[in-house]
Amino acid sequence: MKELTKAQEDVLKAIWDAEKGAVSDILDRLPEPKPAYTTVATVIKVLERKGYVAHETYGKTHVYHAIVQKKDYASHLLREAFTGFFGGSLKQMVSPLIKNREISLAELEELKQMLELEIKKYKK
Secondary structure, three states: OOOOOHHHHHHHHHHHHHOEEOHHHHHHOOOOOOOOHHHHHHHHHHHHHOOOEEEEEEOOEEEEEEOOOHHHHHHHHHHHHHHHOOOOOHHHHHHHHHHOOOOOHHHHHHHHHHHHHHHHHHHO
16 A cells, blocks of 8 residues: 555545545545645545545546545554554554553453454464
């Protein structure tokens, strides 16, 4: 996947939120202060060139939709952070969240159960 700017990510999030829509529909879903209509149209065209978005034409109107799923993009970002920022170390990536108590006890218990299941699968 090609890297996105913050503006491109914001527009892509609005497209995911809308599921599909014209530039005006996407613009409506962006937070204040809203960029200009032409800016959003340009960003959408860039997203289309990068392979994140496609469109269907109805008369003179283009209706855009994401062709990259939110979960796939999130997974890509996580992998990039994991290998880039944390050098492939899960411990380095997760320990600040745990030490700063940004993960609740319930979430830690869920993670523990997930890990225990995966460890059993590895041992088989």
